[in-house]
Amino acid sequence: MEPLPIKILLLGDANVGKSTFLARMSKGSSALEGKVEIALLRDTDQPFVFEVKNRKGGYRLEFYDTESPENWRLLEPDLIIICYDISQRLSLINMQRVWIKEVRSTFQSEAILPILVLGLKRDLRSEDDPNGIIYPQEAMRVSQEMRADKYAECSAVTGELFKLAFEDMFNTAVQTTTAKGGQSDGGCVAM
Template sequence: MDDVVVKVLLLGDEKVGKSTFLSRISGGSRSLDGHAQITLLRDIDQPFIFEVTNRRRRYCLEFYDTSSPEDWRLLQPDLVLICYDISQRLSLIDMQRVWIKQVHSTFQTSDGLPIMVVGLKRDLRSEDDPNGIIYPQEGYKVAQEMRVDKYVECSAVTGELLKLAFEEICNTAVKTSTADGGQSEGGCAIL
């Protein structure tokens, strides 16, 4: 049986942690706990390919970053991940003002396109800066306002919640190849 190819596009401001996230998950299951060394991937090597197998078939997940060698607007993704840096409020604001609008204006199928919000750099959440801190509840609320399907957050550096976030991304990606699609049945799910 042939592999099912699923294209996953990561969008978000520069330096929100997309490359580190992709680099960490590229190390496979042994690196998802955050203990293994991170070898940074190069943008010119895109797409970053991950093979996932479930009981029924194999899936080839092709991850593309915003800094793809091609213009990301030319891609036809099956799943979009809008990423923001938990320690940078501006990246959360840009997610609402820029990135969700880019998705809707760029992809004609955006009504059926599953979208997830991924909060990165969870390890940098600091109680010392009460104005800049973004708690999970606030990230989730913004994700709901954007009417996306799911909200996850993790730290690629420490591995905190990384395995859970990656599993949820994989589960959603796999669902995009079914007749029901990868969109949630209404509302935003937090994981």
Template sequence: MEEHTITILLLGDERCGKTTFLSRISQGRHNLNGRVPIHLLRDMDQPFVFDIRSRKGQYRFEFYDNSSPETWRLLEPDLVVICFDISDRPSLLNIQQLWIKEFRTTFAAGDGLPLLVLGLKRDLRAIDDPNGIIYPQEAYGLAQQIRADRYIECSAVTGELLTEAFDDICKTAVETTTAEGGQSDGGCTAM
């Protein structure tokens, strides 16, 4: 069975939850429910590698985080995931003001490069947030505006929607190995 190596880059503000997300999924599918303590990965240990076998083949997913290494701009990812902290409105605004521009500048040649938006820390969506609640519809609207292929959200701490988010990222990444690629035909879908 042929093995495909797929590079996935997570972009987003520092402390938006990328490392916690990667740390939780690295503990294995049976520990995604939030009941097992998270052992945080170190940025210097990148890439974070996940080997998955499916009916379609053997896949080696290499996840990189923009926190480290400093050379992430030299990567040629198969999929980019822009992340934000659901409990931090500036984190969402930075998708428009910083990360989508960084994506388009750094990967200008990759017009067909699939792009997902991932809302992290779903468990911290607070009703009494002075900056206003970031509802899924708002984040989905932003994902549509920047022409992302999908919007996903989850909580790595509680495990809420974590399996679904990881599966959706992997499914989109696997599609990059096909002739059609991973980018959707148009429009953003919500997970």
């Protein structure tokens, strides 16, 4: 049976870690945990396609990063992941002020389109900068205010929480292929 395609759009400021996240995924299941060498993917190779199977069947995850598509607003994604850099407060602010507004104004299906928030570069969270620390509780609160369906964070470089974030993202993506869809029943859920 042919894998079921699922379009996933990654949004967020430049340099928040989206490319590194995708590069770790490109290493396959062996790279879901632990430290591995990561070679960044070329933006011209989009969509980045990953075939994944579970008990229900095979899926073709097609990831689009905002850096490359000339006009990502023309895509019809099944799932949107808004990314921010845990070590850069401005990227969290832009997620609220820019990216969620872009989603709402761009996609007609926004009312049924599942939105995940993904905090990247978890390994760079530093207690040394009290003004720059973005704790998970704050990011979860912001995600709830944005009416996102789920929140997760991970480090693509070290692999910390990467497997958990990927599994929850994959499960949400698979739900978009069902009649129920991928949105949560209400409120933001921590992954």
